[in-house]
Amino acid sequence: MNLNHYLQAHAAPGLALVNECVGKKVADFLQPGVQAARVYDMFRLRDVYFGDTTQPGLQAKARQALQETGHSVDTLLLIETSVKSWVKTKPRKAWELRVKLCQAPAGEIKKLTREAKAQPSEGPAEGVKATFRDEQNASVTVTASPLKIADLMGKIRAINADNPLAGFFSLVEGEHTAQAPQVATNVIIDLDELTEIAAGEGDDIVLKLTNGGRMTGAELVQRKLAEFGFVTLVHPLEGPVNAYRTSRFANSKQRLMLDAENPKCAWPDCRVPAEDCQYHHIQSWFNGGYTNVANLVTLCEYHNRVNEDSGPANTRGKMIRVKGKTAWQPPWGGQPI
Incomplete structure (x- = not known):
C-alpha cells in the first residue's frame, strides 16, 4: 500500500466499516499486522451506533447523519472523546451532542463541543416530588428557581429559625395567615x-x-x-471596612461586604449560600491575623474546618488573596484557582 491508498482508506466513511463488526467478535479481526487497539476502537463504535441503548431514536438519527456526512472512523472516535464526560452522568445530553456532531462538518466538532459544554445547565425541572420509604421518614423535594427557593427559605427561617421543619409546616398548614417576613x-x-x-x-x-x-x-x-x-x-x-485586632469576629458591615464579594462559600464548587457560612481569617487570628475584610473570606462550616490555616497547603489546600481577590491554593501547587 502506498501513501495515497493509506490516506484514502482513513478517509473512507466510517459507519459502513463499523457496521461490518455487527455479529462479529474481536477475535475475528485480530490477525498478524493488525493493531489490536484499532480493532477494539471499531467494536466500541459498533456498540455506540448499533448496540442496545436507552435512546434508540437519537441513535437512528446519528446513523442517518453519518450516512450524509460520511465521517471517517477517526472522526467518529473524536466524537466519542467529545461526549465522553456526559455518557454516564447525562446520557441523553451525550446522545443529543453526539447527533449534533455527527451532523456537523469534521472541522467544527471541537468548536461545537466547547460551545455545548460552556452552556450553563438548566438543572432539574420545577416541581414537587414525594418519596416514601418503608418504616422510615418520607421526603418532599421542591424544585424551583433559585429566587423562589431563597424566598421560601427566608420565610421559613423568619417563622422558626431554630427549627426550619416546624417553620415549614407552620407555613403550609396556614398557621401564619399573614405573609411571613423575609430575612x-x-x-x-x-x-x-x-x-x-x-x-x-x-x-x-x-x-x-x-x-x-x-x-x-x-x-x-x-x-x-x-x-x-x-x-x-x-x-x-x-477595599472596605477594617476592624484590625479589636475583635475576632466580623462586624455587621464587614459581613455584608464579605457576602457581597462571595455570595456563596468561596471554596471551589461549593454551593452553600453566604448567609449559611462563616467568616474565615486567611491569616489565622491566633497567628496575628487582622479582622479586616482583606483578611477574611466567606466559607461554609466544613471548608472553614478543613482549610489549612498555617504552613503550606499540602493536604486540602487553603484560601488566599491574589491581587485583592479571594482564591484557593490547591495542595498540588500550581496557579491559585
Whole structure:
C-alpha cells in the first residue's frame, strides 16, 4: 500500500466499516499486522451506533447523519472523546451532542463541543416530588428557581429559625395567615451592571443574592428593594471596612461586604449560600491575623474546618488573596484557582 491508498482508506466513511463488526467478535479481526487497539476502537463504535441503548431514536438519527456526512472512523472516535464526560452522568445530553456532531462538518466538532459544554445547565425541572420509604421518614423535594427557593427559605427561617421543619409546616398548614417576613438579604450589583440596569437594559444581567437566589436586573427593578434589605455596589478596585485586632469576629458591615464579594462559600464548587457560612481569617487570628475584610473570606462550616490555616497547603489546600481577590491554593501547587 502506498501513501495515497493509506490516506484514502482513513478517509473512507466510517459507519459502513463499523457496521461490518455487527455479529462479529474481536477475535475475528485480530490477525498478524493488525493493531489490536484499532480493532477494539471499531467494536466500541459498533456498540455506540448499533448496540442496545436507552435512546434508540437519537441513535437512528446519528446513523442517518453519518450516512450524509460520511465521517471517517477517526472522526467518529473524536466524537466519542467529545461526549465522553456526559455518557454516564447525562446520557441523553451525550446522545443529543453526539447527533449534533455527527451532523456537523469534521472541522467544527471541537468548536461545537466547547460551545455545548460552556452552556450553563438548566438543572432539574420545577416541581414537587414525594418519596416514601418503608418504616422510615418520607421526603418532599421542591424544585424551583433559585429566587423562589431563597424566598421560601427566608420565610421559613423568619417563622422558626431554630427549627426550619416546624417553620415549614407552620407555613403550609396556614398557621401564619399573614405573609411571613423575609430575612433581609443582600443584592450584589457591579457598578458597570448598575449603569445598564438604570438605563432599562437589565434583562440579561444575572444578579446574585447572598441567600442563594439569583435574579435578573429587570426583576430587581420590578421588586421593592425593601424586600431584600440591602443593595451593595461592588467596585472592582476599592477595599472596605477594617476592624484590625479589636475583635475576632466580623462586624455587621464587614459581613455584608464579605457576602457581597462571595455570595456563596468561596471554596471551589461549593454551593452553600453566604448567609449559611462563616467568616474565615486567611491569616489565622491566633497567628496575628487582622479582622479586616482583606483578611477574611466567606466559607461554609466544613471548608472553614478543613482549610489549612498555617504552613503550606499540602493536604486540602487553603484560601488566599491574589491581587485583592479571594482564591484557593490547591495542595498540588500550581496557579491559585
